[in-house]
Amino acid sequence: MTASSTDAHSTLIRAGFIRSAHSGLYHMLPLGRRVQDKLEALIDTHMSSLVGASKVALSSISSEELWTKSGRLNRVGSEIFRFKDRKDVGYLLSPTHEEEITNLVLNSTKSYRDLPLRLYQISRKYRDELRPRQGLLRSREFIMKDLYTFDYNIASALETYRQVRQVYADIFDELKMPYLVADADSGDMGGNLSHEFHFPTPNGEDNIISCTSCDYVANEELAENVAPTTNESGKMMSDSRTVLQPKVWRGVSRDRNTLVNVWYPPSSSSSDRAEINLHAVKSALPDFDASVEDPLAFWAQSSSAVAQNKSLQIVNLIDHRLSRLLRQEIELQSPQLAFWPKQLNDPPSGIAMEALSRDLITQRPLDLLRIKDGDPCARCASGTLRVQKAIEMGHTFYLGTRYSDPLNATVTVPRHLLQDADLDSNTTIEHEDLTLEQKVPMQMGCYGIGISRMIAAVADNLADEKGLNWPRVMAPFEVVVVPARGLDDAACEVYDVLSSHHQPRLDIVLDDRAESFPWKMRDADLVGYPVIIVAGRRWKDERVCEVQCRRLNVREERHLDQLPAFVESLLNKL
């Protein structure tokens, strides 16, 4: 049984791991701090297997000036905590460090000989979430491991990307919990290659699509539907869904000048946003801004500025499932379809209207709806798709020159080490002579793991009705020794023998608090120590303890001599 996410969060509080400080802000108490330390140490260990990765600690504060230069300040501005210092200079609490690390590296890295460079940190990040929720899962202050890589050409950057993905797999393997690696969208990070690491859980906020037959896994934004052919879309005219009035979902462009109407057949789903594949909308209309939840508020502001000569427009995107008749109606901009949002006043003159039912480049009919359980797989002929709720734990991005280009982070590289693809349109080709050096922007990657988020997700995933459960590598202690009533000295002896006996040392704690035995046992279950050793009645005469392990459903007695090996064998499975 999996406890609900709210339960896992309140269990973390009840068991003394975290405490709520302010909305979306948490204090880590000693137990939580130990879990965090374990996870950080695990990540440090694996990072050290990535050749040349060094640990740094960048300031949590960045400047508005730098983020304006990269163009991100206004794009993700509403989620950023911003403030002025006493000299009225604008700063922000960094949600991520692409700008700062690029700025740092460009000052010391001039030649391809200094590359590859791989820098990571584990630090607090900040995001002023619209709706902080589920404790550490979506908090406004969070701990993240972020790695940034710098290479001098695309080929080596992709090799770096491959190596990091392997290290990530190694880290997630250590938790001995099922996880998914999904093709993902790069979103505001830029770049064009991206994967997400997810824990499947009914309480997840993301949907991961996987094929029951082939190895295709993608997040919902990126997952491909079977491409509709003209025939198929013709056939769908008879679909009962298309008989009804079409539904409309609205979005807005990044520059706020274009209102996007997405027309699609009605279904049973309650929320419009849940039905629309935002990635498909973006792919049809690259300037579309998927992050805006209330587009009319933004576009309405623009429309009031029509007098300022802005070129406002409405684009109607028409899903292929709509009947040809409706499609034509929309394409002809028939007035009864109420293109003009009711919430606004009468349309001002001079607003351009456009209708699209095919992708402008591929000329394929538009498929704008999300995948549902049982849809056919686009990759293999035979499989059907499964939609799983999941929590995102890690994300890898190949950034390319998204940040190195605007921040002018270049290195000189001998021309013969560069392919044509490494020389994009912005690069001035200085030398055709292959023996000479060429100045190119560095190829970057960035790679995150949510530390505090993972604590919450693991708690959620493994909690049962008695309390939390931790994988060995994240447990605050691997083993707790609990004395039965009046057997405190016995427990001390077990603790001492176990601590001194074992190599490598077990991480053991002795519960010597002045509480009753049943209280201690309930607390041990609540905290979720992987292994509980009870020093009970059979200790004194026989040196026998009871060993409990809830996850493995183990409750067995063992003689002291067998204890270390038995405990180790249990821990190896957790």
Next chain:
Amino acid sequence: MTASSTDAHSTLIRAGFIRSAHSGLYHMLPLGRRVQDKLEALIDTHMSSLVGASKVALSSISSEELWTKSGRLNRVGSEIFRFKDRKDVGYLLSPTHEEEITNLVLNSTKSYRDLPLRLYQISRKYRDELRPRQGLLRSREFIMKDLYTFDYNIASALETYRQVRQVYADIFDELKMPYLVADADSGDMGGNLSHEFHFPTPNGEDNIISCTSCDYVANEELAENVAPTTNESGKMMSDSRTVLQPKVWRGVSRDRNTLVNVWYPPSSSSSDRAEINLHAVKSALPDFDASVEDPLAFWAQSSSAVAQNKSLQIVNLIDHRLSRLLRQEIELQSPQLAFWPKQLNDPPSGIAMEALSRDLITQRPLDLLRIKDGDPCARCASGTLRVQKAIEMGHTFYLGTRYSDPLNATVTVPRHLLQDADLDSNTTIEHEDLTLEQKVPMQMGCYGIGISRMIAAVADNLADEKGLNWPRVMAPFEVVVVPARGLDDAACEVYDVLSSHHQPRLDIVLDDRAESFPWKMRDADLVGYPVIIVAGRRWKDERVCEVQCRRLNVREERHLDQLPAFVESLLNKL
């Protein structure tokens, strides 16, 4: 030779430990990060020797609401980074965590049985310094270890204070560098028992007073002058200093309603602020605010608000060194002394003027000037005082009920465990019956060590013309192995032998970068590794290396078999 502080800071940058990000904000590069890690591990080790101390991690963000409750928001407000979230709620970046930790503890601690409680963290703190300077010495983001202790009566709180002071001494002893422990003022922290841990250095911003004869050490604010008697002050009439016109230094009260004029004889010192003993001023006038550098700006604002019926006043404090004549003149408020600051317009009517030449309580003549080198010691009869420049590294405060009282952090304690002093005027005595329990505010202490500050101070203290020098416990690596030209394989072998041979393991790094031997040796000196091992010409045939240690002025050759013991013997002195 000690490099100047500016030099040590630029050496830290040049050697690749830190990088400037923005004004008063720094990134820790891999070498700096390692030094920080070492220092944090050292502190963790010693904290674990403090019975019951647990490590937590409080949010870096606190709320204006909580700081208003404690009364600190407005008192230290100008140094705090403040911001609003998207819901317009006021937050701040915590410079310290008394409010948050008290709030955290009061929710879970109800009985004296839960005490003593000792919680510490190592985390980033923030202060919007008026003039950030000297790199990590006075930065706007800094790493601090802060410990908070909670006891149920004064006696146990003082015992806690004693234990922590001992742990602090143990930590500072590990650096094997001279340090001073000075009696200190509690400042804005509240409480009445406080000590500072300082490194003496010509580049320090603080002045520490110590007696050449007895063991008296105090910071300048708290250091006692020999109390002047009436006779002595009478004798001083003939002092040549008093013939001249008196000088005036101005301050302002916390409520901004009182302008403080300090009258004293002129001397050779250039800056007025440097001459005045602000603690003595505060002791004569408890509401005096020592943190204000431009009092007229604040008081002038108040005086423009006279119409609003504020009771403005001017208090003239008169140092005992001034001649009786001048004293009388000031006491009589003779107009030619220009009590009214020239910078302001004509005095409005209704401003009360007062003159004090004696302490109101002790009736002793006021001594308002700072101690100078050679002044007599107030504690012992024979000694003279020495003034040393120093950098503050740590601070211990006995807070009493400064925070537990306003935040209502109380515990129930049996009446027989409480002395009269534990029951202050704010405590409602519930039971005269000694067998019953009484609700009292917890007795707190707080204890800080500046981690990033200590990195800068140690760098400043030990740097020489060749570069940095680190104590063993803080060095990024204890030993570097540098290959002479063409001897990379030899260096690898030395590295392997040393790493595998030694127990406990030495923290060694091999410089295998593609640079020249002289460049590597200069860099090794610049970085300041305690021990440098050169794999040179005598390696191949004789297995002999050169061992260098700049701080101990050692440059000796040793056979591989003797190497580990010899290196260890050097490190033990560093």
